[in-house]
Amino acid sequence: MGNTVGTPTNPQKFLDQDYEELRRDSVESKSRFVDETFPPDKSSIGQNLLDNDKMARVKWIRPTNMVKDPYLVVKGESRFDFAQGDLGDCWFLAAIGAITFQKDIMDEIIPENQSFSKDYAGIFHFRFWRFGKWVDVVIDDKLPTINGKLIFVHCKTRNEFWPALLEKAYAKVCGSYADLRDGLVSEALRDFTGRVFFTLTLEPDRPKYWSLMKRAAQHRSLMGCGSRHGATSANTELPNGIVERHAYTITDVHKVLSNGESVKLVRLLNPWGRKEWKGQWSARSPLWKTVSAEDRTKLLDSKEDGEFWMSMEDFCRNFAHVDICCRSPVFLDDSSENSWTRVMYEERWEKETASISRDGQTFWMNPQYWMKVPHLDENQTESQSHRNVLVSLMQEPKSRHRRLVQNHPIGFSVFMVPPELRDQKTFPASFFTSSSPVKESPLKSGTREVVEFFRLRPGWYLIVPFTSIPNLTASFFLTVHTNAAESSFTPESCRLL
Template sequence: MDSLVFMHSADKHEFWSALLEKAYAKLHGSYESLKGGSTSEAMEDFTGGVTEMFDLKKAPKDLLTIMLKAHDRGSLMGCSIDADPNQLEAELANGLIMGHAYSVTAVKMVEIQTPGRSGKLPMVRCRNPWGNESEWKGAFSDESERWKYITDSDKEEIGLTQEDDGEFWMTFGDWQSNFQKLEICNLGPDSLDDDELVKIGKKRWEATSEVGEWIPNVNAGGCRNYLQTFFTNPQYRVTVTDPDEDEDDLCTILVGVLQKDRRKKRKEGLDMLTIGYVIYKLKDPDCGPLDVDFFKYNASVAKSPSFINLREVCGRHMLQPGTYCIIPSTFEPHNKGEYLLRIFTEKANVTQ
């Protein structure tokens, strides 16, 4: 056989992508281990970031703010339209392709001036990785007349090009109406050093991480449904004192719990555990480990979107300044596994 079986370049003399894929497959144990992977897992593996997933039909009201902040921090973003099971990557009349991954390369507030309106218009720039003429054909597409309503200075600032290169602009409203899923990979502070951040005008998250494991009959207590063992789970304290720069006086906390090496263990017959986490606010930051009575009489203030058998669960939470206890767990007690807990905040935090 004289051709590459899996990933390959259009240039037959270019091999870097196949070599990268081979190294990635070796990391996970085999090419078979990559089957059924996801964009979010790949982004995390190559950057060390924490990835959030949003259903755009159930998106939070502050999604635009989340995306603007993500862009300011150099986060990787991707979006897609659910595939038609009867068609592979079918192209819609508006030029978008179903079941196809697009990268989000910019989110901007652009000055617009029309006879009946003037002000700021939120816009999103996407890129089709095919890099060809398959682009959005609606408002503010490359040939759209609506660009005449955008000031020349803003067109220059956003680097507007009108070429068949796979990159295109959409209004935020059109983008949210047409796409169905958004993934944001939030990069940790180690991704760029301080000089690089200043050079490109980006901010960064403050981050802490903890490696741990659930050991049956020791600290694998299961979820809150199992009250008599739940308190035995690992407990992590995080203190946030400085609110975000928004006007709500709240602190953004991203929490991610990642199962370690589960893909490698497929050949041992081990599937992904069903995992999640719960967050409790502490009235006394100096109190000892929380016992069964605490959980019997106190409700959580936040939790993972669900307990699910994915490699990682992640959630974004807006919390008041204070001290919190984060408890990662499996759904059922006595499940053995290793995990990585990561906590990202906009301002500095203290984790114990």
């Protein structure tokens, strides 16, 4: 497995650039690396991001020419290191805020032995998970500035540059800095980790999911969220301090006793590094005087750094969804890590096989996957609330430029297979016209990935990914997580027919 290309230890070379080879050439020639595949010019900034006046004033400068003592990382990576610049990539920065809590993830993304000192050659590299494979992305360290100051993400510590270089590497993967405008926290969390994610939809008048979020935090999950859309444009600050249509990091979930009553709290971080909640349980709220001195000392921080507490009730009123990213769905049911098994497939829809209608003649030509759901072991329950399958369907873009990607409406259907058909090699059109799916994802457009978590009784099933666009040729990535006794489920239990 360690030699397989596309793993964290052996990532694919993005655009066929070999970091070690390029760095060695630059060191031997005593030159500073300049990346021709992502040149320091307006093409890398992208279209319609800066006005003509700003674009004309942009100068690409290396950190060694900005400060006397540049460092990639100063005293470890922290969620308080950076602040957002003139780029609407709060979704990306909210995800960075989440991963700074876990050094193992940061070490995968930022490979070791990189610095501005020994054998410095103006070249760095970062790693991301992209559609089933890890990729190694090489960049030069020329950064866009105006009047000597970084115009996009920047560190609060003047000589620390990991956020700016990481943002540049991700901009290269996505096509340009302009391609980072607007997105979902879940998208960046997936690209940082390759882990499963699950989205919770919040209801303003029904505060729930706090216990699930608490479990997610206990299982070292990464969490982000998005504020609700209002009548105003994006990034409008409300009187209560919340910014509309904006991404935040969830940095903690905690319960306190206030005047003897239990209160559920959520802590959030604004990637701007400022603009905090002003309501109850904010830094200046008198409610903090009602909790124990121990909790007040432990939890309350009056710094204006963009991080704040709010009650679960206020959280649900102001935020629309929560994205949770974890190694396995274990946090969803508090089960054992060993009980969840994952299998992944990379496949394609071919021309004239894409059809949403099971009455049509092409639906059966979509890829078909067997899935066996075994009997639960004696320590597991068969209650209807026990959800034991999580399916993720991700479509792979044809364009490198993220802003040009057209995410097609995609979904999947799950059919139960009766015993008499379990020797079937391929299921014909007649099976789908006479059978109804036992589970079906909503057909979603405008999103690259559909994720559903549900319960299936023991038996054999067929999963059929589909798109509603006729004559479409496109690649997709299917992941199936199943919760069962470890000895009774293997990757072969879910296979392509």
